[in-house]
Amino acid sequence: MIAYDKKMLDNEMLIDEAATLYKGGFISKDQRKFIEKELPILKSQKNILVRIGFFLLGSMLFGSICGAISIFGLQSEHTYFQICCYLFAIIGFIGAELLATQNYHNHGLDDAFILGALLNVGFAIGITTEGYEMLIALFVSIASIFLFLRYLHVLSMLVFCLAITAFLFYGMFEFGDIGKAILPFVAMIFAGVLYFLTKRLINNLKENYYYNGLLLANSFCLILFYLSCNYLVVRELSVALLEVEVKPKTDIPFAFFFYAFTFIIPVVYLVQAIKTKDRVMLWIGFWAIAFSIYTIRFYHSVLPIEVALTLGGVVLFGITFFSIKKLKEKEGGLTFKPDRINHSETLLNAEALVVASAFGMKPEVKPQASPMEFGGGGFSGGGSEGNF
Numbered sequence: 001m002i003a004y005d006k007k008m009l010d011n012e013m014l015i016d017e018a019a020t021l022y023k024g025g026f027i028s029k030d031q032r033k034f035i036e037k038e039l040p041i042l043k044s045q046k047n048i049l050v051r052i053g054f055f056l057l058g059s060m061l062f063g064s065i066c067g068a069i070s071i072f073g074l075q076s077e078h079t080y081f082q083i084c085c086y087l088f089a090i091i092g093f094i095g096a097e098l099l100a101t102q103n104y105h106n107h108g109l110d111d112a113f114i115l116g117a118l119l120n121v122g123f124a125i126g127i128t129t130e131g132y133e134m135l136i137a138l139f140v141s142i143a144s145i146f147l148f149l150r151y152l153h154v155l156s157m158l159v160f161c162l163a164i165t166a167f168l169f170y171g172m173f174e175f176g177d178i179g180k181a182i183l184p185f186v187a188m189i190f191a192g193v194l195y196f197l198t199k200r201l202i203n204n205l206k207e208n209y210y211y212n213g214l215l216l217a218n219s220f221c222l223i224l225f226y227l228s229c230n231y232l233v234v235r236e237l238s239v240a241l242l243e244v245e246v247k248p249k250t251d252i253p254f255a256f257f258f259y260a261f262t263f264i265i266p267v268v269y270l271v272q273a274i275k276t277k278d279r280v281m282l283w284i285g286f287w288a289i290a291f292s293i294y295t296i297r298f299y300h301s302v303l304p305i306e307v308a309l310t311l312g313g314v315v316l317f318g319i320t321f322f323s324i325k326k327l328k329e330k331e332g333g334l335t336f337k338p339d340r341i342n343h344s345e346t347l348l349n350a351e352a353l354v355v356a357s358a359f360g361m362k363p364e365v366k367p368q369a370s371p372m373e374f375g376g377g378g379f380s381g382g383g384s385e386g387n388f
Helices: 006-023 029-038 048-073 077-101 109-128 133-151 154-173 177-181 183-203 208-228 231-241 255-276 279-299 305-327 351-358
Strands: none
Touching (some): 006 208, 048 109, 077 109, 109 154, 133 154, 154 208, 183 231, 208 255, 208 279
């Protein structure tokens, strides 16, 4: 299924491990360069600005190919308009496959063809179905998950998450007001099920090629789960979809549940993140707390904004100060000391060290042999024989 040589993918992972070990001070700079020199890898682009530049270049190439084909198809305008986006999508798939055979992966050029293919799939289905959103979301989700599995394209996984969520929403709209009314609960259940499914796939993952994409989907589920029953989101969607008029001194149905959900879930995220040492969930928990505070202030302005910001800053400073003071001396678990290695699995998965050993690489600095030779021990003192 994967279009790339798995040996090169493994080499890319080894080089990433070597870079992490170098940052942690476990291997030298020469050892890292030696590993990078000896292991052939795919043509990737780590610099995000350069990657964006190649993406723009690839988009121009993709557009010029589509434009050249359009010159011949404009003779029959109506028929060509019905099939042009299908042709453009096929060009995107072919271009992505050709670039994969040339070992381009996360380079920028491949991004242009993969995302161009997804965009044209959506346009093509939209033209054929006259803008039927549910079918558009379904076919885009199918195409995006295929592109992720085939080309290990993480952005395609993000498109899949958005498209499958849109498919769920538009599917619930088909049931009318009842579907719109129960949409928050359905979205919450959907996010919870998908979270545990992706978590199980990550835990049982034998090959790490799909790890980044599954981690993205797992994080997306956490965000969707929180937003699905956030009070602000539910209330504004009720006004927009159900045309519910919330009069003064009235509230939406089940308001108490949505208020409780808005504040309990971020706390659960933080507690679970600290318990499992999950950094992604920790950051999502912090952002969820901030959005929960914004949710309350959006409807209930207890204090002037300048006073609220000042008090919030004082509270955050106090929490930060006492947390640093309590954690700065801890060596393990939750600690304020900087990570020597960013990823917790690096020592357990230190293939780079194995490669270094296989190549016969030795430490850069050797301890000098001691000029003093110990031995003897004829009396009770070690090394003492009663003579010099």
